Amino acid sequence: MKAIYYDIYKDLREKIMAGVYPYQTFIPSESKLVMEYGCTHNTIRRALQVLMLHGFVHSVRGKGVRVIWQAGHRTRFVFGDIETFREAAARNGLEATTQVRAFEYVVADKRIADATGFAVGDELLHVERIRHFDGANLIFDKSYFRASCVEGLTPEIASDSIFIYLEGELGMEVTISNRTITMEYATAEDREVLDLLDFDMLAVVENRTFNSEGVHFETTWSRHRPDYFTFLDTAVRGC
Amino acid sequence: MKAIYYDIYKDLREKIMAGVYPYQTFIPSESKLVMEYGCTHNTIRRALQVLMLHGFVHSVRGKGVRVIWQAGHRTRFVFGDIETFREAAARNGLEATTQVRAFEYVVADKRIADATGFAVGDELLHVERIRHFDGANLIFDKSYFRASCVEGLTPEIASDSIFIYLEGELGMEVTISNRTITMEYATAEDREVLDLLDFDMLAVVENRTFNSEGVHFETTWSRHRPDYFTFLDTAVRGC
DNA sequence: GCCGATTTGTCCGTATGTATC
DNA sequence: CGATACATACGGACAAATCGG
Numbered sequence: 001m002k003a004i005y006y007d008i009y010k011d012l013r014e015k016i017m018a019g020v021y022p023y024q025t026f027i028p029s030e031s032k033l034v035m036e037y038g039c040t041h042n043t044i045r046r047a048l049q050v051l052m053l054h055g056f057v058h059s060v061r062g063k064g065v066r067v068i069w070q071a072g073h074r075t076r077f078v079f080g081d082i083e084t085f086r087e088a089a090a091r092n093g094l095e096a097t098t099q100v101r102a103f104e105y106v107v108a109d110k111r112i113a114d115a116t117g118f119a120v121g122d123e124l125l126h127v128e129r130i131r132h133f134d135g136a137n138l139i140f141d142k143s144y145f146r147a148s149c150v151e152g153l154t155p156e157i158a159s160d161s162i163f164i165y166l167e168g169e170l171g172m173e174v175t176i177s178n179r180t181i182t183m184e185y186a187t188a189e190d191r192e193v194l195d196l197l198d199f200d201m202l203a204v205v206e207n208r209t210f211n212s213e214g215v216h217f218e219t220t221w222s223r224h225r226p227d228y229f230t231f232l233d234t235a236v237r238g239c
Numbered sequence: 240m241k242a243i244y245y246d247i248y249k250d251l252r253e254k255i256m257a258g259v260y261p262y263q264t265f266i267p268s269e270s271k272l273v274m275e276y277g278c279t280h281n282t283i284r285r286a287l288q289v290l291m292l293h294g295f296v297h298s299v300r301g302k303g304v305r306v307i308w309q310a311g312h313r314t315r316f317v318f319g320d321i322e323t324f325r326e327a328a329a330r331n332g333l334e335a336t337t338q339v340r341a342f343e344y345v346v347a348d349k350r351i352a353d354a355t356g357f358a359v360g361d362e363l364l365h366v367e368r369i370r371h372f373d374g375a376n377l378i379f380d381k382s383y384f385r386a387s388c389v390e391g392l393t394p395e396i397a398s399d400s401i402f403i404y405l406e407g408e409l410g411m412e413v414t415i416s417n418r419t420i421t422m423e424y425a426t427a428e429d430r431e432v433l434d435l436l437d438f439d440m441l442a443v444v445e446n447r448t449f450n451s452e453g454v455h456f457e458t459t460w461s462r463h464r465p466d467y468f469t470f471l472d473t474a475v476r477g478c
Numbered sequence: 479g480c481c482g483a484t485t486t487g488t489c490c491g492t493a494t495g496t497a498t499c
Numbered sequence: 500c501g502a503t504a505c506a507t508a509c510g511g512a513c514a515a516a517t518c519g520g
Contacts, residue, residue: 058453062497066453183465214297214305226422301516
């Protein structure tokens with residue numbers, strides 16, 4: 001990311017998180033930022049748009065751009081953004097390991113196609129992984145990858161990080177993801193592979209990801225033990 | 240919303256949902272859209288950005304803009320967007336009623352302030368509501384509003400729709416919302432007011448909303464019975 | 479492998495509108 | 500009313516990626 005607007009976004013974000021622009025105060029006006037960063041109006045606006053989308057600021061016509069990010073809120077055990085399990089675990093300060101439970105090629109029948117969003121007949125790689133951290137098996141991932149997109153993938157790689165392999169070795173870029181979050185009863189299988197204590201339900205995140213060419217190449221269900229699940233989101237009404 | 244880019248966004252969205260531009264196909268290039276809509280490059284790009292943010296399309300440099308929205312996916316029992324409970328219920332085709340359980344003015348002590356994000360000493364209106372639809376009490380809302388933002392609000396209005404009142408009568412506009420989703424054990428109170436069957440956990444959405452001036456004016460915890468909870472989201476990696 | 483046409487991505491400079499104070 | 504600040508749009512320029520010949 002070598003774009004100017006993105007550098008400005010990161011700089012402003014840092015200042016907000018560092019308290020240079022505190023909660024509920026106004027950041028400098030667009031024209032001041034234009035002078036400060038030596039770019040144009042439009043480029044500043046681009047950066048401000050990203051700040052808004054990420055829930056850091058809110059702009060008010062005729063008044064200014066107000067900081068709405070609060071320190072302390074939204075921190076621990078967050079598994080929301082598109083990021084690898086390793087990234088999320090590291091950000092939460094946890095040692096994490098992954099055990100691969102299944103790794104097999106299948107052809108999508110109607111049942112799989114309906115569930116995953118792939119087409120009947122698509123060749124898929126079915127992977128099941130168990131995520132261990134903080135002393136317990138806490139997440140059970142069931143994934144279907146489009147086989148043609150994961151050439152050369154092995155169980156050993158899957159136990160490390162599939163996404164780092166895809167992005168590094170295959171040069172694939174993960175960009176957009178459609179997610180749904182639901183709660184489901186734990187199955188016998190869940191109880192077998194996870195350390196569920198006395199929990200009888202799970203938080204299930206269905207994730208359909210698209211690569212940089214807009215091709216749907218993965219559907220994953222992540223089944224989380226409830227006490228380790230937090231999902232974050234910021235929404236903007238209207239336009 | 241009188242902006243040109245927004246009209247173009249809505250038009251393209253309609254065409255995608257109507258199947259004019261089917262799943263996985265490319266929509267016309269920017270230059271073709273410029274001619275079709277009689278505006279500039281930048282205005283088209285603005286519309287495309289909104290389409291991307293809402294998970295309808297994905298753009299690939301040098302190739303085009305591909306449709307990634309699938310008909311049928313993401314439909315029923317969705318309570319994700321910033322919208323009133325009535326809007327959501329109506330979209331899901333359900334008759335809905337609301338019972339107001341508490342309605343009282345309080346001053347934020349440290350406990351309330353920490354939980355809600357308001358400051359100690361802020362005057363707040365505490366409201367508890369029970370949402371009934373599909374034949375059962377399914378959602379339990381506990382809200383704190385900034386008192387100065389909800390002048391004239393009555394329990395009767397709260398049983399209808401607080402947001403319609405705020406937007407209509409008070410001219411307030413709800414714009415940004417920070418949400419966290421977690422799972423929690425049902426309390427004795429939950430069991431008292433909701434028809435929980437044998438569920439012992441709830442999906443809890445904490446919602447901090449800001450008005451059009453960027454002022455935090457509401458924190459609500461919506462406690463959903465698990466079988467009626469689905470949350471949707473689309474995420475974009477990188478910038 | 480190279481070149482040129484196409485397409486998206488970024489940025490500039492300017493102009494006008496609208497809301498706030 | 501004027502100054503300030505954000506919102507939208509125009510038109511032009513160049514960079515970067517893709518694709519076909």
